[in-house]
Amino acid sequence: MSSWAKQLGRAGRNNNDNEGGPPSAGRPDRPSSALRTRGGAKGSQASGAGREAEHRAFLFDDAAPSGAGAGGGRSGGPSGAPLRPSSALRTRHKTTSRDAGGEKDAGRVRVAIRLRPKTPQERAEDGDAASVVEVVPEMSRVVLRKSQWEADAYNFDSVFAETSSQARVYETLARPVVEGVLEGFNGTVMAYGQTGTGKTHTMGNLGDLTTNGKGDTADRGVMLRAVDDIINLTTDDETANFKIAVQYMQVYMSAIKDLLDANNEVDVREDPKTNEISFPGATNAEVKTMNDFIDILHRGEENRIVANQKLNSASSRSHSVLAITVRRYPKEAKGGLASATARISKLLIVDLAGSERVTKSGSEGQLLEEAKAINLSLTVLGKCINTLAESGNGAHIPYRESKLTRMLRDSFGGSAKTSLIVCVGPLRKHLSESGSSLLFGQRALKVENALKLREEVDYQLLARQLQRQVDELAGEVERAHKTEAEAVARLKPAEAAARAAEAQLKEAGDRTSAAIAKLNAEKDNEIEHYRASAADLSSRNTQLESEVSMLERQLQEQKSKAGNIAGEKGEMEAENDRLRKRIESLEASVSSAKAEAARTADAMKAASMMLKEGEGAAALQVEVENLRSQLDVKAKALNESSLEVQRLSGELSISNGTVSKMQRELQTLKESGAVGSSPFPRGGDTGGDTGSPTSSSTSPMASGGGSDGSSQTKSKRGLFSMFKRNKSDKGGKGDSSGPPSPHAPRSPLVINAPPKTGNDAVTRLFDQVGLPTIFGLLSYDDPDVRLHAIKVVANLAAEERHQEEIVREGGLPALYKVIHSSTDEATRRIAAGAIANLAMNEGVQERLVSDGALKLVINLAEMTDDIQTKRMVAGGIANLCGNPAVQPRILSEGGLDCLMGFAEGEEPHPDVQSQVARGFANFAKCDAQSAKILVQNGCLPYIIAFSAMTSLTQVKRHADMAIAYISMHSEFHSEVMDEKRKQGMMA
Numbered sequence: 009m010s011s012w013a014k015q016l017g018r019a020g021r022n023n024n025d026n027e028g029g030p031p032s033a034g035r036p037d038r039p040s041s042a043l044r045t046r047g048g049a050k051g052s053q054a055s056g057a058g059r060e061a062e063h064r065a066f067l068f069d070d071a072a073p074s075g076a077g078a079g080g081g082r083s084g085g086p087s088g089a090p091l092r093p094s095s096a097l098r099t100r101h102k103t104t105s106r107d108a109g110g111e112k113d114a115g116r117v118r119v120a121i122r123l124r125p126k127t128p129q130e131r132a133e134d135g136d137a138a139s140v141v142e143v144v145p146e147m148s149r150v151v152l153r154k155s156q157w158e159a160d161a162y163n164f165d166s167v168f169a170e171t172s173s174q175a176r177v178y179e180t181l182a183r184p185v186v187e188g189v190l191e192g193f194n195g196t197v198m199a200y201g202q203t204g205t206g207k208t209h210t211m212g213n214l215g216d217l218t219t220n221g222k223g224d225t226a227d228r229g230v231m232l233r234a235v236d237d238i239i240n241l242t243t244d245d246e247t248a249n250f251k252i253a254v255q256y257m258q259v260y261m262s263a264i265k266d267l268l269d270a271n272n273e274v275d276v277r278e279d280p281k282t283n284e285i286s287f288p289g290a291t292n293a294e295v296k297t298m299n300d301f302i303d304i305l306h307r308g309e310e311n312r313i314v315a316n317q318k319l320n321s322a323s324s325r326s327h328s329v330l331a332i333t334v335r336r337y338p339k340e341a342k343g344g345l346a347s348a349t350a351r352i353s354k355l356l357i358v359d360l361a362g363s364e365r366v367t368k369s370g371s372e373g374q375l376l377e378e379a380k381a382i383n384l385s386l387t388v389l390g391k392c393i394n395t396l397a398e399s400g401n402g403a404h405i406p407y408r409e410s411k412l413t414r415m416l417r418d419s420f421g422g423s424a425k426t427s428l429i430v431c432v433g434p435l436r437k438h439l440s441e442s443g444s445s446l447l448f449g450q451r452a453l454k455v456e457n458a459l460k461l462r463e464e465v466d467y468q469l470l471a472r473q474l475q476r477q478v479d480e481l482a483g484e485v486e487r488a489h490k491t492e493a494e495a496v497a498r499l500k501p502a503e504a505a506a507r508a509a510e511a512q513l514k515e516a517g518d519r520t521s522a523a524i525a526k527l528n529a530e531k532d533n534e535i536e537h538y539r540a541s542a543a544d545l546s547s548r549n550t551q552l553e554s555e556v557s558m559l560e561r562q563l564q565e566q567k568s569k570a571g572n573i574a575g576e577k578g579e580m581e582a583e584n585d586r587l588r589k590r591i592e593s594l595e596a597s598v599s600s601a602k603a604e605a606a607r608t609a610d611a612m613k614a615a616s617m618m619l620k621e622g623e624g625a626a627a628l629q630v631e632v633e634n635l636r637s638q639l640d641v642k643a644k645a646l647n648e649s650s651l652e653v654q655r656l657s658g659e660l661s662i663s664n665g666t667v668s669k670m671q672r673e674l675q676t677l678k679e680s681g682a683v684g685s686s687p688f689p690r691g692g693d694t695g696g697d698t699g700s701p702t703s704s705s706t707s708p709m710a711s712g713g714g715s716d717g718s719s720q721t722k723s724k725r726g727l728f729s730m731f732k733r734n735k736s737d738k739g740g741k742g743d744s745s746g747p748p749s750p751h752a753p754r755s756p757l758v759i760n761a762p763p764k765t766g767n768d769a770v771t772r773l774f775d776q777v778g779l780p781t782i783f784g785l786l787s788y789d790d791p792d793v794r795l796h797a798i799k800v801v802a803n804l805a806a807e808e809r810h811q812e813e814i815v816r817e818g819g820l821p822a823l824y825k826v827i828h829s830s831t832d833e834a835t836r837r838i839a840a841g842a843i844a845n846l847a848m849n850e851g852v853q854e855r856l857v858s859d860g861a862l863k864l865v866i867n868l869a870e871m872t873d874d875i876q877t878k879r880m881v882a883g884g885i886a887n888l889c890g891n892p893a894v895q896p897r898i899l900s901e902g903g904l905d906c907l908m909g910f911a912e913g914e915e916p917h918p919d920v921q922s923q924v925a926r927g928f929a930n931f932a933k934c935d936a937q938s939a940k941i942l943v944q945n946g947c948l949p950y951i952i953a954f955s956a957m958t959s960l961t962q963v964k965r966h967a968d969m970a971i972a973y974i975s976m977h978s979e980f981h982s983e984v985m986d987e988k989r990k991q992g993m994m995a
């Protein structure tokens with residue numbers, strides 16, 4: 009229990025001593041009925057009158073009924089009970105919303121009746137007349153003695169006798185409301201009653217304010233006591249802070265006036281959410297001490313309009329309303345700050361203006377208007393109370409019909425805890441008004457309020473607190489900033505140094521990064537370069553290894569070859585020496601034989617001359633025979649020696665060539681390193697070996713044969729003599745210019761063909777001296793010897809049996825040499841005839857072509873104008889034309905062109921034309937391809953032209969044969985015919 013609650017308890021107990029007895033502990037009885045009278049009917053009537061009065065009692069104006077009427081009977085015992093300090097006193101600090109005191113009807117309006125004592129004047133006027141209002145405080149009962157026989161009894165919450173003290177009234181009726189206000193409930197203490205019945209005395213009596221307000225306080229009314237309690241109790245409260253403010257107003261002539269400032273216009277406003285009633289415009293004066301409040305009351309009283317009228321010189325002509333707002337801020341530990349959530353409650357202490365019957369009071373003018381306004385507002389109040397009593401809070405309550413009821417909206421039917429003091433006078437003349445007041449009180453008893461704690465956030469306080477917090481925090485921040493600034497100032501040099509170091513570090517880092525990047529790039533480039541080089545070197549290495557391997561192999565081979573060549577070279581050089589010596593020996597023999605042959609020839613010459621002169625023919629004949637046999641023997645030996653020399657020369661030439669080649673190869677190997685210091689050959693040229701035996705032997709036209717012509721010339725002199733003699737034997741008809749028979753195709757071209765016996769002589773010569781010797785004479789210095797020798801060869805070539813042997817024994821190179829070296833036409837003609845004779849033999853035709861004989865004679869034909877030479881050439885070509893194996897060479901080497909050239913010469917000779925025609929015929933007879941070659945190469949016009957030469961039988965015959973062969977192939981018919989037509993041979 010708090011200190012102020014204890015004080016209240018003590019105060020309550022002390023004040024009880026002043027009363028007639030302890031208040032009833034039970035709930036006040038409801039004034040359910042009027043006191044019973046002595047007669048039952050009477051009682052019943054009284055009861056009915058009481059109910060009627062109950063319904064009409066609020067009306068104090070002139071139109072209102074005058075009480076419950078006379079009659080009476082004494083009321084029964086008191087049934088009401090005084091209001092007692094509720095349990096709210098002891099649980100005041102509970103914050104939960106609840107009904108005040110936890111009582112079932114805690115919200116009901118408490119109603120007490122106070123009977124005013126008679127004033128001295130009334131006592132003088134009325135004497136000892138009994139009061140019409142009898143009170144039974146112990147029973148909370150009031151008896152209105154209407155007459156000697158009739159009385160109405162009413163129970164109330166409290167009933168105060170005329171002797172009841174101000175303190176008793178306050179403690180019983182007002183204090184519970186004050187307690188509720190301190191708990192957070194709104195509260196109203198209101199005095200109601202006829203004018204002059206002691207409302208102001210009850211509510212606003214200031215008591216003895218002498219000695220600075222500290223005089224006798226017994227007469228103090230509710231206002232001072234309530235404020236005094238509030239100040240004292242809140243001051244002592246350690247659990248909360250309080251703020252007390254006071255508004256002091258009056259409702260005068262339907263207007264609310266600020267008693268603390270007469271200039272203010274005050275309004276009534278109801279919060280639509282909380283239904284809280286406030287009075288905007290009214291001065292809100294803070295109260296901390298009683299003096300503050302007394303000053304306020306004085307100020308208010310000065311402004312209160314008091315009309316001195318005859319009913320009551322001190323009558324209030326307005327309703328005064330004192331609004332005391334109490335804000336309670338619980339002390340909370342949080343941050344040492346009081347909570348900004350305040351529990352706000354408002355205590356209204358209302359001193360109503362008294363109703364009056366204007367007819368009684370005699371008011372007129374302003375007073376009458378005031379009385380009407382007062383009565384009207386009280387009537388509205390009565391209507392509101394009546395409606396609330398009858399219909400409850402849900403019904404429409406006409407609060408808005410007057411300013412007074414608007415101000416009291418929360419007091420009746422609202423959330424306030426309300427106590428109503430109904431003041432009544434004792435005089436009979438006021439019986440009606442007293443009855444009405446009692447009935448008003450009865451109605452008010454039925455009004456139920458819904459008590460409600462009210463809390464609100466004091467935003468101003470909250471703002472101030474927060475501002476204080478902000479200021480404190482700002483101060484802290486400022487101090488922190490200051491501290492930080494000081495620290496920053498202290499750190500500034502270090503920071504600058506750190507920034508500089510950081511910049512340097514960054515710069516160094518950048519340089520390092522750049523250097524690293526550069527090195528990396530260079531490294532990458534180098535790696536790439538090395539990789540490429542490595543790959544290149546690897547490839548080169550592989551290639552070199554391969555080359556080295558190959559060169560090693562070649563070196564090995566060259567070394568082996570060099571060894572072989574060196575050995576062979578040695579052998580060959582030894583063989584060369586041997587051959588040289590042998591050749592020298594043989595050359596000596598040949599020289600000797602030639603000398604002997606020359607001598608023999610001379611002897612034969614002499615013998616011939618002698619024979620010619622007819623001297624001893626027989627003897628000479630013998631001599632000749634002897635010499636001939638000797639000559640044959642020697643010639644044979646010579647021939648053998650010559651052959652041997654030729655063979656050995658050939659071998660020597662071959663050997664020399666081989667040695668040269670070996671020397672070159674050896675030199676090459678030496679230079680290349682295969683032998684000696686260089687291991688590699690400088691080049692692989694092994695060609696251009698002009699000393700090769702093949703080249704020297706296969707090219708009779710280019711080769712000199714290596715033989716020494718001069719030595720041969722010497723050794724052939726003896727043969728020439730014999731040949732001359734043979735020629736003489738033939739009657740000097742050895743002229744080769746005689747044409748051969750043009751009518752013998754494929755027949756040998758007999759050059760100066762000797763008679764049978766002569767040919768036999770040639771054969772015998774052949775048999776005795778052999779072809780090599782005869783061939784040797786072909787290169788003899790003496791033209792005649794050469795001429796005779798070529799004739800011998802040509803005639804031998806005319807015989808098939810000699811032809812292959814001539815070729816085999818080296819006749820072709822000898823003949824080529826003759827054609828090349830000789831300027832004598834006859835010799836070249838006969839040599840061409842010899843080749844033409846050899847060309848008859850199919851066995852040697854390919855050899856002739858491959859050796860170049862064909863080309864040789866074609867060249868010869870181009871160089872000569874001699875008809876017979878041409879005839880020999882044409883004959884030879886004609887012989888070759890019959891061989892299909894050589895026809896392509898004939899074509900490619902100009903053989904056909906040569907024939908056609910002969911055919912169209914300026915003065916074609918029949919012998920030549922005959923050979924040409926024969927060549928075409930031989931060519932055409934082979935096959936279709938041969939015929940085709942002729943046609944395609946333009947030979948057909950010549951053939952057709954030859955065919956037209958009817959005077960030259962041989963020519964025509966060969967041409968016709970050629971046409972026949974060509975015509976055998978149908979594809980050339982038309983061309984033959986066309987050509988014939990072209991040449992006029994056909995129509």
Ligand SMILES: Nc1ncnc2c1ncn2[C@@H]1O[C@H](COP(=O)(O)OP(=O)(O)OP(=O)(O)O)[C@@H](O)[C@H]1O
Pocket residue numbers: 123124125127170201202203204205206207208209210320322323324325360361362431
């Ligand atoms: N209980 C009382 N004890 C002694 N004197 C009293 C008592 N009640 C009232 N009086 C006296 O009665 C007179 C009238 O009282 P009061 O002015 O309080 O009446 P009222 O109801 O306020 O009148 P009005 O409504 O006209 O203002 C005063 O002189 C007052 O001192």
